[in-house]
Amino acid sequence: KTTLEIKDLHVNVAQENDSAAPIEILKGVDLTITSGETHAIMGPNGSGKSTLSYAIAGHPRYEVVSGSVTLGGEDVLSMSVDERARAGIFLAMQYPVEVPGVSMSNFLRTAATAVRGEAPKLRHWVKEVKQAMSDLDIDPAFAERSVNEGFSGGEKKRHEVLQLELLKPRIAILDETDSGLDVDALRIVSDGVNRYRESEQGGLMLITHYTRILRYIKPEFVHVFSNGRVAESGGPELADELEEHGYERFTRAGAGA
Ligand code: ADP
Ligand code: MG
Ligand code: MG
Numbered sequence: 001k002t003t004l005e006i007k008d009l010h011v012n013v014a015q016e017n018d019s020a021a022p023i024e025i026l027k028g029v030d031l032t033i034t035s036g037e038t039h040a041i042m043g044p045n046g047s048g049k050s051t052l053s054y055a056i057a058g059h060p061r062y063e064v065v066s067g068s069v070t071l072g073g074e075d076v077l078s079m080s081v082d083e084r085a086r087a088g089i090f091l092a093m094q095y096p097v098e099v100p101g102v103s104m105s106n107f108l109r110t111a112a113t114a115v116r117g118e119a120p121k122l123r124h125w126v127k128e129v130k131q132a133m134s135d136l137d138i139d140p141a142f143a144e145r146s147v148n149e150g151f152s153g154g155e156k157k158r159h160e161v162l163q164l165e166l167l168k169p170r171i172a173i174l175d176e177t178d179s180g181l182d183v184d185a186l187r188i189v190s191d192g193v194n195r196y197r198e199s200e201q202g203g204l205m206l207i208t209h210y211t212r213i214l215r216y217i218k219p220e221f222v223h224v225f226s227n228g229r230v231a232e233s234g235g236p237e238l239a240d241e242l243e244e245h246g247y248e249r250f251t252r253a254g255a256g257a
Pocket of ligand 3: 050051
């Protein structure tokens with residue numbers, strides 16, 4: 001078992017105007033995720049959910065002011081972005097980037113090589129990719145297209161989950177994976193995420209503003225973000241409460257955001 005441990009994490013974000021002072025977004029986040037567990041991170045817009053994922057992934061605009069992030073006891077914050085990926089941290093972006101000129105199949109093999117420490121045997125790899133693509137109802141022609149170039153929203157999400165299934169990260173962070181998916185696509189994507197969960201190889205941080213995806217992916221733990229902190233943690237019943245009452249209890253005057 002591997003544990004991702006976030007302790008009293010404070011993060012500033014640099015503003016577009018470089019001369020402006022950075023703003024403090026995360027104000028002391030504590031969170032522990034162990035492989036095999038699924039944690040839903042919920043919260044109002046602007047509460048800092050994406051900032052947490054960017055900070056863990058090592059995005060340059062996000063400056064960790066204090067606190068710690070460790071994976072299996074190793075200091076994640078001192079690792080480069082590549083080292084974090086190799087250590088087994090996977091971040092599916094809210095807005096996945098396009099990589100022109102790099103085919104999906106090459107991209108995936110390069111990523112798998114980085115994570116596994118050696119290139120997967122080509123014939124075995126091709127079979128593995130074909131199977132995972134067919135499970136996710138992805139057109140085989142996709143393997144030869146450039147990463148995310150001209151992909152529809154739904155196709156990008158499937159591609160994210162394809163990576164999840166093939167790379168089997170130790171910690172997977174999915175940020176708003178449900179946004180822009182119709183019900184059929186949501187089911188296919190959720191089935192893929194659930195196959196990753198069943199493998200019990202990693203822990204899952206499922207960031208979502210809406211409760212809809214939680215009908216398909218059942219978290220054991222639910223955390224509500226408010227104003228750059230975890231305001232409350234609980235089990236699935238917390239998501240049920242949010243489904244019924246929304247975030248009002250967490251956004252009243254004084255709660256910030
Ligand atoms: P969430 O994902 O919960 O909606 P975010 O982490 O995206 O919240 O944003 C938290 C706060 O940080 C928001 O007020 C947002 O405007 C601000 N913020 C995030 N990224 C930047 C940035 N690059 N520049 C300026 N402000 C930012
Ligand atoms: Mg603090
Ligand atoms: Mg966000």
